[in-house]
Amino acid sequence: MVLLEQVRRAIYAAIVGSGRAPTPADLAASFGTATDADAIADAYRALAEAHVIVLRPGTVEIAWAPPFSAVSTPFRATAGARSWHAPCAWDAFGIPAALKQDAAVDARCAWSGERIVCGVQHGAAYGEGVIHLLVPAAHFWDDIGYT
Amino acid sequence: MTIPQAWDLSRRWYGTRLDPDFRRPTIDEARAIFTSVGLTGSFWSLG
Numbered sequence: 001m002v003l004l005e006q007v008r009r010a011i012y013a014a015i016v017g018s019g020r021a022p023t024p025a026d027l028a029a030s031f032g033t034a035t036d037a038d039a040i041a042d043a044y045r046a047l048a049e050a051h052v053i054v055l056r057p058g059t060v061e062i063a064w065a066p067p068f069s070a071v072s073t074p075f076r077a078t079a080g081a082r083s084w085h086a087p088c089a090w091d092a093f094g095i096p097a098a099l100k101q102d103a104a105v106d107a108r109c110a111w112s113g114e115r116i117v118c119g120v121q122h123g124a125a126y127g128e129g130v131i132h133l134l135v136p137a138a139h140f141w142d143d144i145g146y147t
Numbered sequence: 148m149t150i151p152q153a154w155d156l157s158r159r160w161y162g163t164r165l166d167p168d169f170r171r172p173t174i175d176e177a178r179a180i181f182t183s184v185g186l187t188g189s190f191w192s193l194g
Contacts, residue, residue, distance in 0.1 A: 005167075012165055052171065067161050093153045094161035118150050125154035133148075137181065137191045 006031075007043040008052060011065050016099070019084055021062035021070035051141055054087075063087075063145075067094025077119070079103040089131045096120040148186060155184040 007027060014022040022030075024040035031040075041060040047053045054064040062070050069075075069085040076085050077095035079102065086092040089107050096103035096119070104119040110132070118127020135146065148156065159180045163169045172180060174193050181191045 008169075009167065016165065050171070067157070067164065090148070090153050090157065091161075093150075093157040094164070097154070097157040097161040098164040100162070120154060125151045127150045129150055131148050131150070131153050133190075136189070137177075137186075138194050 004043050004046055004050075007040060008047055011047075011053060011062065012068075015062075015065050015068045015070060015084070019068075019070075019082075021065060024060055051144075054144055067091035067098055074106075074108055076106040077103040078106070090133070093120065093125070148184075152184050152186065156180065156186065159183065 010027050024037040027040045028035050028037040044060045048055045056063050064087045069087045073085045075092040077092045092105045102120045107116045116129045
């Protein structure tokens with residue numbers, strides 16, 4: 001039996017390590033012959049249902065394992081020589097929080113397109129700007145892609 | 148939210164995301180996190 005937590009950890013390890021999200025087949029191969037990809041796919045669906053990860057609609061392809069995005073976005077955090085995309089500006093700050101290390105955040109003003117210089121240095125945030133969320137907190141997960 | 152608020156919120160929301168014992172915050176915990184970083188009012192209400 002595949003434990004959800006085992007799958008969750010493996011997803012995050014892969015996306016932190018490579019920036020890419022593993023497929024169920026990838027994890028089945030890494031877990032060994034006792035685990036089949038269908039069981040991993042069921043775990044992906046359960047994790048999505050629990051709002052731990054976000055799948056592309058109608059698939060078991062991981063779009064986001066917040067604060068990381070497996071797909072390219074306008075928001076990116078760079079820590080050392082490595083960088084990861086984030087689903088949104090808030091999550092871009094979630095990446096240094098999750099990694100527990102400083103990071104420069106790439107973001108652009110949604111109104112002007114101007115680059116916003118911001119990030120985390122020596123454990124403190126820097127940069128000017130305001131992050132606007134469009135959807136009230138109680139409805140974040142009604143349509144998380146839009147949120 | 149301001150950038151310092153985003154960082155404070157992120158540390159509380161995502162700081163344990165890679166930990167082996169991670170679990171998502173409960174609704175009450177989420178409310179407390181929002182309040183602790185100054186995110187209050189109807190927009191941040193979770194019902």
